[in-house]
Amino acid sequence: MIDNNHVIPQTKIRVENFNLFYGKFQALDKITIDIPSNQITAIIGPSGCGKSTFIRSFNRMNELIPSVRTEGKIILDSKDIFEIDPVELRKQVGMVFQRPNPFPKTIFENIAFGPRAHGIRDHRILEEIVEKSLRQAALWDEVKDTLNKSGLALSGGQQQRLCIARALAVEPEVILMDEPASALDPIATLKIEELIEQLKEKYTIVIVTHNMQQAARASDFTLFFNMAESRAGYLVESGKTTDIFTNPKNELTEQYISGRFG
């Protein structure tokens, strides 16, 4: 049996005493956690516990909401993300959403959009990026002859892989995924999970999921969030996925993953 237990992965994102408020309402309460590099970290927890808010903090997407205020630190590698230009930060920390949301453009243009926005004009380079990104997203073979067709003509699972390819095109370091498979059928879901597993070689992946089996199948580390009585989200337990799903230390985690609440 291969034992990777002794390998301690490096930290990619360090979160220290992170609080987040929507106006007066505190949505995240003193979150402190290290997100390991080149691993898949799953975040689970009942609805409203702040999972999505939490990962949206990693590329400062919450700032688009005017009433949001944060405290504490989020360090990407050794840099405080609040000192990085948000456009540059979002290039490094990409995101894939719950429902596939391709642009109403061709498959090619969907992928080329990001690199273009970052100043790449040479068509040959763009072609290379499109092919590489689609290959990494395990979509190339299915669309290589139809790159000029609309991205919206693809199936749901293909659209989601297109969105992953679009995120990969700007060569991020971290990919955030917010319920990336919840709108997909079981086969498309498994394809996305296989893909995520391949992607971790190059990227650090953080995935929010409501599907416990998906977290168990597809992640290396798991964070369990819960909601306090004040409705603020807090981190209950974190650990290796294999430990969390077979022998969690916290009674709340136990009850949540075995379907007794949430």
Next chain:
Amino acid sequence: MARELFERKIKQIQDEILLLGSMVEQATLDSVTSFKDRDIQTAKALIEDDQNINDKRFAIENAILILLATQQPLAHDLRLLAAMLLVANELERMGDYAKGIANNTIRLGISDLPIPYRDIEKMGELAVSMLHRSLSAFISEDISQALAIPHEDDEVDALFNKCYRTIVNGMIANPATIDDASLLLWVVHNLERLADRVVNICERTVFIKSGEMMEMDGSEDEVEG
């Protein structure tokens, strides 16, 4: 409380485990008694009835597999179902030991070999008592009981060693008895092994409760043969 149906089904399987356990206890006690009484009729019946134990074990295994497939248990539920799968197997193998003793009763026939009946009976009683309490501890997830019971295995081992010496000395003194006496060795071996398997049930009890897989100090690992 969510998952009432699931919990009811787990409870049903636990009841079936207890039922299987009581079948094995009875078969073991009956096998020792019929051995002592040279009661070949009962021994034959025991061999036939072993099929019921096997059937019950498969029924339990099937019920657990269905729950694994349909309910996706995790954490404590998962450990409990995995442990019950193993314990059902342990009980079925214990049933085989009782059947083995019954077989030897038949083979031994009316041989006039000197037999340490008292010690064999004591081994049987002790092993069955350990089994009974280990299953109670298993179902109620009583760690302190599960940790205590394996120590009693030392007493079973001591009786085994005593019987073993007696039987081997008999063989040395009268080599003509070796064939029959070797059957006796199997009888005491089976009872000793039964008690070892009780230790496995206790290990699983600790596993369900704590998630920790520990090897308890029963006797040494199985040497079949």
